[in-house]
Amino acid sequence: xxxxxxxxxxxxxxxxxxxxxxxxxxxxxxxxxxxxxxxxxxxxxxxxxxxxxxxxxxxxxxxxxxxxxxxxxxxxxxxxxxxxxxxxxxxxxxxxxxxxxxxxxxxxxxxxxxxxxxxxxxxxxxxxxxxxxxxxxxxxxxxxxxxxxxxxxxxxxxxxxxxxxxxxxxxxxxxxxxxxxxxxxxxxxxxxxxxxxxxxxxxxxxxxxxxxxxxxxxxxxxxxxxxxxxxxxxxxxxxxxxxxxxxxxxxxxxxxxxxxxxxxxxxxxxxxxxxxxxxxxxxxxxxxxxxxxxxxxxxxxxxxxxxxxxxxxxxxxxxxxxxxxxxxxxxxx
Amino acid sequence: xxxxxxxxxxxxxxxxxxxxxxxxxxxxxxxxxxxxxxxxxxxxxxxxxxxxxxxxxxxxxxxxxxxxxxxxxxxxxxxxxxxxxxxxxxxxxxxxxxxxxxxxxxxxxxxxxxxxxxxxxxxxxxxxxxxxxxxxxxxxxxxxxxxxxxxxxxxxxxxxxxxxxxxxxxxxxxxxxxxxxxxxxxxxxxxxxxxxxxxxxxxxxxxxxxxxxxxxxxxxxxxxxxxxxxxxxxxxxxxxxxxxxxxxxxxxxxxxxxxxxxxxxxxxxxxxxxxxxxxxxxxxx
Numbered sequence: 372x373x374x375x376x377x378x379x380x381x382x383x384x385x386x387x388x389x390x391x392x393x394x395x396x397x398x399x400x401x402x403x404x405x406x407x408x409x410x411x412x413x414x415x416x417x418x419x420x421x422x423x424x425x426x427x428x429x430x431x432x433x434x435x436x437x438x439x440x441x442x443x444x445x446x447x448x449x450x451x452x453x454x455x456x457x458x459x460x461x462x463x464x465x466x467x468x469x470x471x472x473x474x475x476x477x478x479x480x481x482x483x484x485x486x487x488x489x490x491x492x493x494x495x496x497x498x499x500x501x502x503x504x505x506x507x508x509x510x511x512x513x514x515x516x517x518x519x520x521x522x523x524x525x526x527x528x529x530x531x532x533x534x535x536x537x538x539x540x541x542x543x544x545x546x547x548x549x550x551x552x553x554x555x556x557x558x559x560x561x562x563x564x565x566x567x568x569x570x571x572x573x574x575x576x577x578x579x580x581x582x583x584x585x586x587x588x589x590x591x592x593x594x595x596x597x598x599x600x601x602x603x604x605x606x607x608x609x610x611x612x613x614x615x616x617x618x619x620x621x622x623x624x625x626x627x628x629x630x631x632x633x634x635x636x637x638x639x640x641x642x643x644x645x646x647x648x649x650x651x652x653x654x655x656x657x658x659x660x661x662x663x664x665x666x667x668x669x670x671x672x673x674x675x676x677x678x679x680x681x682x683x684x685x686x687x688x689x690x691x692x693x694x695x696x697x698x699x700x701x702x703x704x
Numbered sequence: 705x706x707x708x709x710x711x712x713x714x715x716x717x718x719x720x721x722x723x724x725x726x727x728x729x730x731x732x733x734x735x736x737x738x739x740x741x742x743x744x745x746x747x748x749x750x751x752x753x754x755x756x757x758x759x760x761x762x763x764x765x766x767x768x769x770x771x772x773x774x775x776x777x778x779x780x781x782x783x784x785x786x787x788x789x790x791x792x793x794x795x796x797x798x799x800x801x802x803x804x805x806x807x808x809x810x811x812x813x814x815x816x817x818x819x820x821x822x823x824x825x826x827x828x829x830x831x832x833x834x835x836x837x838x839x840x841x842x843x844x845x846x847x848x849x850x851x852x853x854x855x856x857x858x859x860x861x862x863x864x865x866x867x868x869x870x871x872x873x874x875x876x877x878x879x880x881x882x883x884x885x886x887x888x889x890x891x892x893x894x895x896x897x898x899x900x901x902x903x904x905x906x907x908x909x910x911x912x913x914x915x916x917x918x919x920x921x922x923x924x925x926x927x928x929x930x931x932x933x934x935x936x937x938x939x940x941x942x943x944x945x946x947x948x949x950x951x952x953x954x955x956x957x958x959x960x961x962x963x964x965x966x967x968x969x970x971x972x973x974x975x976x977x978x979x980x981x982x983x984x985x986x987x988x989x
Contacts, residue, residue, distance in 0.1 A: 393933055395924035401789035401913060402885035402928040403934055405953035406946050415922070416935035691939065693921025697794070697910065 373434030373667070382431045389423025394685055419688050422681040429678025432671065439668040446663050448496030451557040451588070452514050452653040454545040456485060457528050458564035459505040460536045462596070467639055469596040479565050479594045480528060482641040487563070489527050490648045492519060496661050498556075500548045503528055504541030514552040518659060538567045538622065539574035546581045557657035559588035565596060567622050569614045575625060582629045589626060590651050591635040592644065593619060602637060612672050708977035709808040709874050713816075714984035716778065716877055716902060726777025734774025735979040753810050779819045779837050781871045781901075782798060782806045783864065784851060785882030786833075787826040789926040791856040794912025795973045802881045803852035809879060810844040822847045823867040827860025836870075847964045858931045860889045864988075868897030880905045880965070885929070886977075890958035903965035904984070905958075909972045914950060917943050 376693060405437040444669055463480040465471060472478040477485075491499055500514035501524040512524045545560045552558070570578070582589075602619035606612045626633045634654070636647035720730045733740055733748070742758050745751065745767040790798045794847045808823055813820040821837035822844075824830040835847035859981055861882070871878065878901040880894065898929075912942065917923070924934045936942070958968050968984050982988070 393924050395922060395934065395935060397924050397926045398935060399792055399928050400925040401792040401883060401927075403932070404887060405884070405949050407949065408934065408944055409937075409945070411939075412935055412937045412942075415937050419935065453942045509933070515953065605936060688922055691922045693918040693923055695794070695916035695923070696918060697912065697916065 373438050373440045375438065376451040378522070379431055381433075383428070386424045386427045386431065387523060387672065388427065389420045394423060394689060396417065396694070398694055400695075408695050410556070415688075419685065422684045422688075426678045426681035426685065429674045429676075429681060433674040435671075437670045437674055439670060441667040442665045444665060446496075446661055447503075448659050448661055449656045450497035450659045450661075451559050451657060452498045452500075452549070452552055452554065452659075453494075453558075453655065454500040454502060454514065454548050454560045455525070456541050456545045456560055456562045457483070457487075457501065457503050457525075458536055458541075458566075459503040459509070459528060461529075463565055463594075466506060467597060467641075469598060477641060479660065483563050483592075483594065483644060484525055484528055486641065486648055488522055490652060491521055491525065494652065494655075496659055497655070498552075498554070498661065499551070500545075501525065501528075502544045502548060504536040504544065506537060506538055507696050508537070508541045508544035510544060510548070511525065513635055514548055514643075515648035516664070536564065536568050538562070538568060538572040539578065542578055543574070544582070546578075546585065546587070549585065550585060554657040556661070557588065557655065558585075559651075559655055561590045561592060561651060561672070562593065563592045565594040566599060567618050570622065570625065577652055579629060583632050586631055588632045588656075589629070590635075590647075590657065591623065591626060591633070592647050592651075593635065594636045595637050595639050597639065602635060683686065706977070709787060709804065709975075710811055712808040712812050712977060712981050712984070714778075714809075714812060714877065717987070718875065718902065720776045720778045721874060722776035723776055724777040724817070725774065727775050728778050728816070728818075730774060730776030732774040732776055733858060735770045736773045736775045738773045740771045740773045742770055745769050748781070777817045777819070778812050779821065779871075779874065779876040781821045781823060781837070781867075781876050782809055782879045782881065783867050783871075784824045784901070785823065785864075785880075785884075786824040786851075786854055786856045786858075787832060787861055787887050788856050788859045788931075789883055790908075791928055792910060792913070794910040794916060796908070796910050798883055798908045798910065799856065800852055801853060801975060803848050805879070805881055805906060805971075806851060807845075807848045808977070810841075810848060814839075814841055814844070820844050820872065822851065823870060824851060824854065825861070825867045826856065826858040826865030828863040829866035829870060830854075830863070834870075837887075856928075859931070861886055861894070862888060864890075864894045865897045866892075871901065873896075878903045880961075881908065882906075883908050883910075884954065885963075885966070886957055888953075888956045888960050891957040893966040895961050897925045899964040903961075903969040905956075905961050905965050907968050907970045909970055911973050914943075914947055917946070918941065 464478045466478055467475045498514050498516045499521040501511040501521060503509045503511055512520055515521065549558050595601060600619055601616050602623040608616060623635050638644045638647055716728055722730055723732060742755050748769045748771055750769055753767045753770045755770045762768055784802045786870055810820045819837040819839055822835040824833050833850045835843060878898055880903055884907045915972055918938055919940050923938055925934050925936055961968065969980060
């Protein structure tokens with residue numbers, strides 16, 4: 372319970388006034404000693420006293436700005452802490468056909484955006500972080516349960532991006548975000564990309580060490596442009612099989628060699644992305660302790676409502692007020 | 705003060721032992737009109753009043769003399785309740801009714817040669833406005849004016865015991881003027897304090913007290929006696945109950961008082977002087 376204007380609480384003793392003073396006009400009466408108090412009158416008298424106190428109390432608490440303090444409650448649910456690592460390279464703004472989107476066509480990034488947003492909204496208890504990468508990784512949103520921030524961040528990812536795709540440093544960023552997150556729960560990185568570059572040997576070693584230290588579920592959602600190489604396809608014999616020639620295939624192989632739970636999805640269309648995300652959703656269902664933040668709640672409006680109702684009751688009582696009829700009084704001398 | 709009030713009179717059904725000449729029957733012998741008894745001349749040596757027939761028929765052949773009664777004066781005390789409840793002004797002003805009654809009685813005493821005393825009381829005897837017994841007409845008028853202008857400010861009726869002490873002594877005719885909205889114990893205490901005297905309770909009743917209550921509605925009543933407030937949700941049923949309770953209370957008080965007094969005379973809103981005179985003279989209205 373907090374007050375935005377606590378000095379008004381100094382007025383609280385005023386709430387005792389109705390115990391001492393009545394709202395009804397007093398009328399002198401010779402003697403009430405012979406009359407038994409009747410239940411209804413006593414009840415009404417107390418109801419009016421209490422209404423008076425409630426009215427004053429409500430107004431004072433309203434002025435004082437009573438509110439319930441922000442709290443966090445620990446809850447149990449199913450889900451995971453997920454870092455969305457999203458490719459921001461320029462090619463993401465193309466369609467799956469590898470063209471600039473026109474008319475009703477949807478770019479890869481906007482399709483991914485739409486589907487990931489659905490995913491985020493659907494997953495009640497998950498916490499999400501967002502990182503983007505192109506030439507350099509960008510820390511967008513740390514792992515948080517504030518869905519609205521995450522959704523805003525996802526909204527922003529289809530802004531036109533830069534040229535290159537540096538997966539290695541992007542993954543490093545994702546891992547460091549997971550490092551910063553201290554809460555318990557299963558952790559996952561969803562890497563969304565449409566084509567990758569080679570990860571340098573030294574970066575590979577660093578990543579290997581990082582992944583070994585902290586087990587993370589890794590999902591690689593590869594948005595394959597029409598005509599691009601598949602990451603699962605084995606090149607025909609005789610063709611060049613180097614990371615430079617087939618970077619996706621070698622990245623996949625690198626991930627498989629990390630000895631962490633890993634899954635790769637190759638999507639050529641929005642439907643395929645959807646299926647992949649649904650699959651990830653099914654996999655990330657470990658029990659999870661999460662804290663729910665209940666924001667500060669302003670009670671002053673309810674205080675005013677109570678005061679208004681009490682004042683209404685007092686007004687009704689005031690309107691019911693009668694006096695001893697003195698019509699036709701003759702003072703006999 | 706209307707003319708009828710000046711014709712008020714009272715009589716007493718007992719003999720006084722007062723030595724002062726007045727107009728009431730007494731145990732004293734003197735020069736009044738009524739024959740009291742016949743005694744030997746040696747006992748009452750007044751040869752003017754020799755009773756010839758009685759002397760002749762006396763077997764002891766004594767000279768007998770007639771003795772006459774001496775009408776004596778009595779003391780009148782008017783005890784007025786000036787407790788807070790008397791301040792209620794509905795259809796009448798109780799204090800001014802009490803002052804009217806006291807004034808009429810003062811005129812009576814002046815005519816009959818009795819003394820007049822006024823003892824207003826609330827929880828104590830009001831020394832500031834009381835009048836000890838006196839024959840002075842000026843003092844009577846002054847005391848009655850003081851009473852008329854008095855605004856009751858204290859609750860309680862315990863002062864009646866002090867008033868009883870103040871009028872102790874020979875038997876007096878005591879008028880006890882009050883609204884008698886008393887607890888039964890107070891009435892009993894009053895009866896005990898005044899038991900030796902001839903007490904005439906006069907109840908002042910304001911009919912607005914019960915008639916003026918509305919049939920429906922909320923009333924915040926302040927008890928003039930105790931100063932307490934009571935919020936009352938008045939409804940016809942409760943009004944009827946109050947009427948009944950007030951009647952019962954009056955009966956109890958009257959019963960307690962009348963163990964040591966005459967019947968209570970009730971004044972409702974205004975004084976019917978003829979009825980009061982009839983009540984005071986014949987004991988019934």
